Amino acid sequence: MSLYAIGDLHLHFQSEVKSKSQRRDRIWRKHEEKLLKNCRQMITDEDTLVLVGDHSWGKKLADCEEDLEYIKSLPGRKILIRGNHDQFWDAKKTAKLNELYQPDLTFLQNSFEVYRDFAIVGTKGYTFEGPFYLDNRGRIFDWDRTEEAHSWKLIERELERLRTSFEMARTAGYRRYIMFLHYPPTNIMERESGFTEMAREYGAEKVIYAHSHGESRFHDSLLGQVDGIEYQLVSGDFLRWMPKKILD
Ligand SMILES: [Fe+2]
Ligand SMILES: [Fe+2]
Numbered sequence: 001m002s003l004y005a006i007g008d009l010h011l012h013f014q015s016e017v018k019s020k021s022q023r024r025d026r027i028w029r030k031h032e033e034k035l036l037k038n039c040r041q042m043i044t045d046e047d048t049l050v051l052v053g054d055h056s057w058g059k060k061l062a063d064c065e066e067d068l069e070y071i072k073s074l075p076g077r078k079i080l081i082r083g084n085h086d087q088f089w090d091a092k093k094t095a096k097l098n099e100l101y102q103p104d105l106t107f108l109q110n111s112f113e114v115y116r117d118f119a120i121v122g123t124k125g126y127t128f129e130g131p132f133y134l135d136n137r138g139r140i141f142d143w144d145r146t147e148e149a150h151s152w153k154l155i156e157r158e159l160e161r162l163r164t165s166f167e168m169a170r171t172a173g174y175r176r177y178i179m180f181l182h183y184p185p186t187n188i189m190e191r192e193s194g195f196t197e198m199a200r201e202y203g204a205e206k207v208i209y210a211h212s213h214g215e216s217r218f219h220d221s222l223l224g225q226v227d228g229i230e231y232q233l234v235s236g237d238f239l240r241w242m243p244k245k246i247l248d
Helices: 020-024 031-042 065-073 091-101 145-171 194-202
Strands: 003-006 048-051 077-080 105-107 113-115 118-123 132-134 140-143 176-181 206-209 224-226 229-233 244-247
Touching (some): 065 077, 065 105, 118 145, 145 176, 145 194, 194 206, 194 229, 206 244
Parallel strands (some): 003 048, 048 077, 077 105, 176 206, 206 229
Antiparallel strands (some): 003 244, 113 118
């Protein structure tokens, strides 16, 4: 029995691809076929696979049904985290999605799931992504302050949702946590954030995130051991469509 994770499938069985790099870059060519093949080789029905957001380009649930059917067809128990592009998933209507798709898919929001003696906790997260203004040596000298102020509101809301997830797990008696975020836990100027603080506060053993696409973005946030917590990026193109084993 193992726990795996991968994010950013950006499926488009019924919708239009909205990213230039996904249309252009080799890594994205028939990526759903590569992922299905890799999952079938690695993952059994005893395993758990966490899909770390940006599942579909579809705007409404009706445009995502084939994408969700594809996710259902992957082996193992599937747990989904919300991504910024998942317009079909209104956080406040998560119960409805679970009603429609359980037991095949579990949409995790203001809740937690269990893996061995670990609680799987998580939320979409959020981080300020600019615009940043660079000097002629490519160093950041300023950034859009209005956008930054707006991002703080979104960060606060996501921190509340994450705390709800941790608190539910703790109240249920869990003391070991794996924390999932779609967004990286820190922005490109930070080494700490409300998300890293919360991971430390509850003693999360790992923080798993996605969202960063393309070589130039793979090092936007924390990777490896930081303050005793293991940070891992699991966006699909970073993993070359090979799900990452998180726990045995
Ligand atoms: Fe993405
Ligand atoms: Fe994303």
